[in-house]
Amino acid sequence: MTIPHDFTSQPCRIFRQIEKSLEKKKSALLEQSVLLIGPGESGKSTVLKQIRAMCGGYTKHELEEKKLLILRNLWTFSDMLLEYVIKNYLDMNETDKKKYKVMIEELKFCVMSGGHMGDELAETVKVFWLCAPIQEAYEKRNTYHLTESAGYFFENIDRIKMPDFQPTNQDIVRIRVPTTGVVTADVILKNIKLSVIDCGGQRQERRKWYHYFDDVHAVLFVAAISEYDQKLVEDESVNRMDEALNLYHIVFNGKYFTKAACILFLNKIDLFREKVKSVSIKKFHPGFEGANTAEDGAKYFRRKFRDGMHPDFKKRLYCHETCAISDQVQIIINTVIDTVVQENLKDTGMI
Ligand SMILES: Nc1nc2c(ncn2[C@@H]2O[C@H](COP(=O)(O)OP(=O)(O)OP(=O)(O)O)[C@@H](O)[C@H]2O)c(=O)[nH]1
Numbered sequence: 501m502t503i504p505h506d507f508t509s510q511p512c513r514i515f516r517q518i519e520k521s522l523e524k525k526k527s528a529l530l531e532q533s534v535l536l537i538g539p540g541e542s543g544k545s546t547v548l549k550q551i552r553a554m555c556g557g558y559t560k561h562e563l564e565e566k567k568l569l570i571l572r573n574l575w576t577f578s579d580m581l582l583e584y585v586i587k588n589y590l591d592m593n594e595t596d597k598k599k600y601k602v603m604i605e606e607l608k609f610c611v612m613s614g615g616h617m618g619d620e621l622a623e624t625v626k627v628f629w630l631c632a633p634i635q636e637a638y639e640k641r642n643t644y645h646l647t648e649s650a651g652y653f654f655e656n657i658d659r660i661k662m663p664d665f666q667p668t669n670q671d672i673v674r675i676r677v678p679t680t681g682v683v684t685a686d687v688i689l690k691n692i693k694l695s696v697i698d699c700g701g702q703r704q705e706r707r708k709w710y711h712y713f714d715d716v717h718a719v720l721f722v723a724a725i726s727e728y729d730q731k732l733v734e735d736e737s738v739n740r741m742d743e744a745l746n747l748y749h750i751v752f753n754g755k756y757f758t759k760a761a762c763i764l765f766l767n768k769i770d771l772f773r774e775k776v777k778s779v780s781i782k783k784f785h786p787g788f789e790g791a792n793t794a795e796d797g798a799k800y801f802r803r804k805f806r807d808g809m810h811p812d813f814k815k816r817l818y819c820h821e822t823c824a825i826s827d828q829v830q831i832i833i834n835t836v837i838d839t840v841v842q843e844n845l846k847d848t849g850m851i
Pocket residue numbers: 538539540541542543544545546547647648649673674675676677678679680699700701702722767768769770771822823824825826
């Protein structure tokens with residue numbers, strides 16, 4: 501096509517209009533939205549944190565906020581551990597109980613005052629963490645919903661206590677803050693304007709998901725495969741894996757996401773590999789017939805996520821076993837983004 505030299509001429513105006521609309525189309529194609537859903541504590545926000553890390557990480561101010569969240573986690577985890585010891589009459593003398601109650605108050609004060617721990621408090625926290633009844637309470641953590649990350653922060657006290665402590669990506673992905681409502685993060689990744697919508701996963705949060713069902717390019721369902729023996733925080737009578745499966749079938753067997761790329765992360769595969777060494781799958785999921793290994797277990801749960809789904813959906817589903825706290829997951833996220841773009845280009849007839 502020859503470009504006319506007279507820019508005010510009719511053909512030239514038309515040419516520029518076509519060019520503009522093509523440019524618009526091009527940039528519209530590069531805007532992709534991804535919805536993160538799944539039950540509470542499955543790892544959705546952790547996936548978002550990894551995406552943030554891939555896009556250059558955090559500002560100084562955000563890092564200060566993360567530092568406070570780590571202190572807050574240490575305070576609440578200490579409180580939960582001591583409460584378990586007291587409620588279950590584990591062997592701890594009254595002097596120690598009093599001492600650790602004061603320690604928890606001091607941790608709380610640290611968070612409230614936005615300060616740092618100091619050597620003396622850090623030493624008490626270390627002794628607290630290593631004492632026998634607290635270790636015993638930590639062993640039982642799955643029974644009272646103490647998050648897996650608790651041990652990580654106690655083991656890193658020497659670093660966390662420093663006045664110039666700067667949280668690393670590994671520290672940040674271990675932080676546990678349940679999401680309330682919906683958090684949207686707009687990032688640029690692989691030349692794509694990516695809008696990531698991270699939803700709270702506990703039952704009371706799920707009503708808000710629905711508002712995002714129509715417009716997203718991709719939906720990423722995150723289920724924690726390691727939680728096959730655990731109960732929901734919000735309903736102690738329900739097994740977490742059963743909840744994940746029910747939720748998944750409701751969401752994907754409905755009339756939604758007919759065009760969106762659908763991805764399933766069977767997350768916390770690291771904890772799953774450890775857990776199958778000592779916890780029977782069959783005890784919690786009587787339909788399981790294989791050997792109690794990570795391989796057979798993962799195969800079984802993968803099948804459970806596919807059973808009863810429409811054959812077209814099965815063809816469209818991308819499933820990955822993931823460990824969202826490992827930086828290796830960034831490779832999978834890269835693949836997922838490529839897939840999402842490919843799927844959407846296919847839909848628009850561009851490839
Ligand atoms: N070991 C291990 N821990 C993980 C993994 N993924 C997430 N976690 C931890 O699990 C906890 C919960 O993760 P979140 O990302 O907050 O879970 P969520 O799905 O956003 O939870 P809600 O916001 O309540 O819906 C955090 O402390 C994470 O560090 C994983 O693959 N392995």
